[in-house]
Amino acid sequence: MAELKQSEIAKLAGVSQATVSRVLKGNPQVNEEMRRRVLAVVQELGYVPDARAQSLRSQRTHLLGLVVHRSPEALAGDPFFSALIAAIIDHASKHDYHLCVDTARTARSQRAIYEELLRTRRVDGLILVESETRDRRIERLSSEGFPFVLIGRYEPEDAIYSVDNDNIGAAYMATEYLIRTGRRRIAYIGGPAGLTVTRDRLQGYKSALEACGIPYDPRLVVFAEFSERSAAGAMTELLSQSPPPDAVIGLDDVIAAGAMREAKRYGLHIPEEIAFIGFNDSPLCRYVEPSLTSIAVDIPTLAGRATETLIALIEGRTPDAPKRQIVPARLVKRESA
Amino acid sequence: MAELKQSEIAKLAGVSQATVSRVLKGNPQVNEEMRRRVLAVVQELGYVPDARAQSLRSQRTHLLGLVVHRSPEALAGDPFFSALIAAIIDHASKHDYHLCVDTARTARSQRAIYEELLRTRRVDGLILVESETRDRRIERLSSEGFPFVLIGRYEPEDAIYSVDNDNIGAAYMATEYLIRTGRRRIAYIGGPAGLTVTRDRLQGYKSALEACGIPYDPRLVVFAEFSERSAAGAMTELLSQSPPPDAVIGLDDVIAAGAMREAKRYGLHIPEEIAFIGFNDSPLCRYVEPSLTSIAVDIPTLAGRATETLIALIEGRTPDAPKRQIVPARLVKRESA
DNA sequence: TTGTAAGCGTTATCAC
DNA sequence: GTGATAACGCTTACAA
Numbered sequence: 136m137a138e139l140k141q142s143e144i145a146k147l148a149g150v151s152q153a154t155v156s157r158v159l160k161g162n163p164q165v166n167e168e169m170r171r172r173v174l175a176v177v178q179e180l181g182y183v184p185d186a187r188a189q190s191l192r193s194q195r196t197h198l199l200g201l202v203v204h205r206s207p208e209a210l211a212g213d214p215f216f217s218a219l220i221a222a223i224i225d226h227a228s229k230h231d232y233h234l235c236v237d238t239a240r241t242a243r244s245q246r247a248i249y250e251e252l253l254r255t256r257r258v259d260g261l262i263l264v265e266s267e268t269r270d271r272r273i274e275r276l277s278s279e280g281f282p283f284v285l286i287g288r289y290e291p292e293d294a295i296y297s298v299d300n301d302n303i304g305a306a307y308m309a310t311e312y313l314i315r316t317g318r319r320r321i322a323y324i325g326g327p328a329g330l331t332v333t334r335d336r337l338q339g340y341k342s343a344l345e346a347c348g349i350p351y352d353p354r355l356v357v358f359a360e361f362s363e364r365s366a367a368g369a370m371t372e373l374l375s376q377s378p379p380p381d382a383v384i385g386l387d388d389v390i391a392a393g394a395m396r397e398a399k400r401y402g403l404h405i406p407e408e409i410a411f412i413g414f415n416d417s418p419l420c421r422y423v424e425p426s427l428t429s430i431a432v433d434i435p436t437l438a439g440r441a442t443e444t445l446i447a448l449i450e451g452r453t454p455d456a457p458k459r460q461i462v463p464a465r466l467v468k469r470e471s472a
Numbered sequence: 473m474a475e476l477k478q479s480e481i482a483k484l485a486g487v488s489q490a491t492v493s494r495v496l497k498g499n500p501q502v503n504e505e506m507r508r509r510v511l512a513v514v515q516e517l518g519y520v521p522d523a524r525a526q527s528l529r530s531q532r533t534h535l536l537g538l539v540v541h542r543s544p545e546a547l548a549g550d551p552f553f554s555a556l557i558a559a560i561i562d563h564a565s566k567h568d569y570h571l572c573v574d575t576a577r578t579a580r581s582q583r584a585i586y587e588e589l590l591r592t593r594r595v596d597g598l599i600l601v602e603s604e605t606r607d608r609r610i611e612r613l614s615s616e617g618f619p620f621v622l623i624g625r626y627e628p629e630d631a632i633y634s635v636d637n638d639n640i641g642a643a644y645m646a647t648e649y650l651i652r653t654g655r656r657r658i659a660y661i662g663g664p665a666g667l668t669v670t671r672d673r674l675q676g677y678k679s680a681l682e683a684c685g686i687p688y689d690p691r692l693v694v695f696a697e698f699s700e701r702s703a704a705g706a707m708t709e710l711l712s713q714s715p716p717p718d719a720v721i722g723l724d725d726v727i728a729a730g731a732m733r734e735a736k737r738y739g740l741h742i743p744e745e746i747a748f749i750g751f752n753d754s755p756l757c758r759y760v761e762p763s764l765t766s767i768a769v770d771i772p773t774l775a776g777r778a779t780e781t782l783i784a785l786i787e788g789r790t791p792d793a794p795k796r797q798i799v800p801a802r803l804v805k806r807e808s809a
Numbered sequence: 810t811t812g813t814a815a816g817c818g819t820t821a822t823c824a825c
Numbered sequence: 826g827t828g829a830t831a832a833c834g835c836t837t838a839c840a841a
Binding site: 487489490491494501502503506525527528529530 | 810811812813814816817818819
Binding site for chain 2: 833834835836837
């Protein structure tokens with residue numbers, strides 16, 4: 136079984152190896168008779184071409200790379216990534232591509248990953264998530280003409296292909312909703328400060344405040360890691376102020392939930408005394424008490440657009456989409472706000 | 473930049489292409505002088521070998537395949553997989569392997585995945601999760617001598633390499649704990665009936681009942697899909713009985729939480745009237761109200777063992793571990809039981 | 810110690 | 826239409 140290659144098939148079918156290749160590639164100019172003979176042997180032996188040889192020959196691996204900028208621990212409990220990975224695989228498989236996932240925590244390993252996947256031509260293209268605002272590697276990918284799509288934001292907007300939630304709009308929506316429902320001291324707990332998501336949502340938050348004539352108070356803006364624990368710490372900081380906030384927007388559901396839990400520990404009533412809104416509409420929103428209002432980012436669409444765009448790029452087609460695609464978010468109201 | 477290959481380096485360093493290869497492979501029998509010359513050029517141009525060519529030549533892709541038997545939707549919100557994937561990547565990267573993830577929902581696509589990854593030699597080995605109890609493809613992998621490791625259980629125990637939570641023990645632990653704390657009508661909500669996890673935990677559940685002299689009542693055993701909604705349905709079924717159960721063990725946290733939510737809707741008090749225990753100790757346990765007691769499966773260890781074993785198998789070393797490895801679980805007590 | 814050359818399994822360009 | 830044959834970029838005998 137190990138020695139199954141086209142030359143074997145050829146021998147058994149009594150044709151040349153080149154003909155076997157033609158038949159398999161669906162080359163139209165092959166005699167019907169030979170085609171049948173070849174296919175019969177292929178079927179019978181269950182021959183499948185060797186992807187490695189095809190990769191070398193065609194300069195295509197049919198592998199997409201997903202690079203996630205988080206440590207394994209931070210990735211571990213995050214439902215966002217399950218959803219993202221699942222959606223990418225789903226789209227990729229339709230085009231006969233596979234997905235290779237890597238994590239790049241430190242700057243060192245980031246470099247390693249890029250080298251490893253890109254320069255080695257191990258993958259045909261890259262999907263990047265949660266990159267730092269200014270990433271040297273992105274410049275490089277770009278200048279080397281390597282196919283890649285960013286999930287998230289990048290400046291200038293039309294420099295590279297990117298797909299993003301409407302983060303600014305989403306944060307604006309959340310903030311405005313809170314204002315509309317009577318909140319005045321609205322806090323924002325971001326993720327790590329360097330991240331574009333963190334910045335973009337901050338921007339939406341600020342715009343909404345401004346549009347509604349509420350002065351921006353920098354003390355109401357704090358940052359946390361992607362963990363419940365870190366979010367609790369940030370919340371403690373916010374609660375030490377007087378007056379304390381009457382609403383909190385967390386960069387994601389985990390952060391919002393962690394903050395909310397902390398507020399509960401302080402004996403605050405939710406949503407009467409303080410409201411909470413998270414992002415991602417992850418399963419946990421329905422589990423926390425009170426259930427968490429959240430901005431739903433449309434992960435399947437996001438992943439789908441990114442994947443389709445990337446594959447188009449790889450295959451040399453011009454993606455029929457603008458360089459920067461924005462996927463709208465929606466507010467899912469629950470009890471916390 | 474595109475034309476960077478060993479022959480280029482060779483030309484610039486004034487040596488043969490074979491020597492470049494030797495230097496890069498760390499072959500000891502190369503003159504120090506040439507080695508330096510070669511490395512200088514390599515450094516300067518940032519040459520990295522082409523993985524595709526290496527794969528073909530060495531018959532190794534340095535890719536591990538992870539095949540998950542779930543639909544993208546079912547995968548989507550599940551933190552178990554984020555954790556699993558993260559942990560596998562972490563271990564694999566230490567040995568310079570990458571991870572290729574695929575999902576196989578239908579039987580048809582399962583076949584496709586196996587063909588696609590295995591026969592095409594696209595990956596060097598496979599990690600399988602949540603396989604059906606009797607899976608033809610496993611027999612085939614096994615008989616073809618393809619390196620693979622199963623996360624989960626398989627009979628007979630020493631037929632293949634597998635790593636598993638101590639599912640039987642864990643369910644035993646959960647059940648016994650409930651009995652010890654005074655519960656008598658303990659229900660079990662499994663996942664899809666064909667799954668080995670479902671069966672194994674059912675077995676542990678039964679053993680504990682038997683050991684404690686509590687008769688097994690089949691009406692207390694129901695099955696659900698991996699979704700909150702489906703779990704709620706299963707719970708409704710359980711609650712229609714008289715007397716209703718006074719404790720519920722859910723196959724995973726999502727199922728347990730879904731069931732618990734349903735019980736709350738019925739106005740039952742938790743844990744006074746009915747207790748709940750889930751599996752995985754996922755983040756949501758801390759968010760639900762009351763917080764969910766759960767059996768923690770040690771995902772990093774599980775993934776680590778599976779990955780290390782697989783790589784040993786691929787590289788022709790005999791794994792220094794028994795064919796079937798069991799990773800113990802532990803009970804994380806919270807409010808629900 | 811180094812270079813030459815064969816070959817990994819394909820695909821694609823030639824002649825026939 | 827079909828069969829040789831030359832790549833694809835690398836590793837590794839084998840020769841020198």
